[in-house]
Amino acid sequence: MTFPVFATGDVLNASDLNAVSGWLVKTQTIGSAVSSVTVTSCFSADYDNYRIVIANVAATNADFLTFTLSGATGTSYAWGATFTQYTGTTSTTVSGGSTSARVAVMGGKFQAAIEVGSPFLSAITTFNSTSASDGYSWQGGGYNSNTTSSTGFTISPAAGTLTGGTIKVYGYRN
């Protein structure tokens, strides 16, 4: 047997399984008309780096989505991004630094992916993000200078609420 193609009844060798790049750590369904969603116990010593996929979410407002780590709180975030409105002819650059970072531009429906580096380690946490909605596309990045370990995170719309969709957290194998 040679990965990545497996056949029914194949022996799953440790060397093959250890070559798998990522594993699903947690799935969270988003409720109705919530102003924030906190996902707990998704970062651990099992993985250093993660991918958060937020998909099929309905937002009441076309506005920014903020991201906060659970343990590393404080005015320690810095971020920057470029987003494009589909009906426009130019992109807009935004940046900031506060108690949270912005990781997406929402629309009526949107998806976002956030790559998070070292959230559980006692080190600065870096992240980059992409998103697409029915009105905007987004590419951004940032970091949190607070080196406190985090086991989870919170997303929150800058205005309005979120309904439906899922958040999936994947861990990249170390």
Next chain:
Amino acid sequence: MATEIKRPLVQIDDLIREMTDEELAAYEAEKANASPLSNSISDAS
């Protein structure tokens, strides 16, 4: 009859509840300090 105040909802994993006093204060403070998307677009034009 007293009017029930409807607070924003927060979700923690599968638990959904209204914000506490502290959460509501922090939420409103962050919203007050944040630049809305419309400003970001107009600032760049």
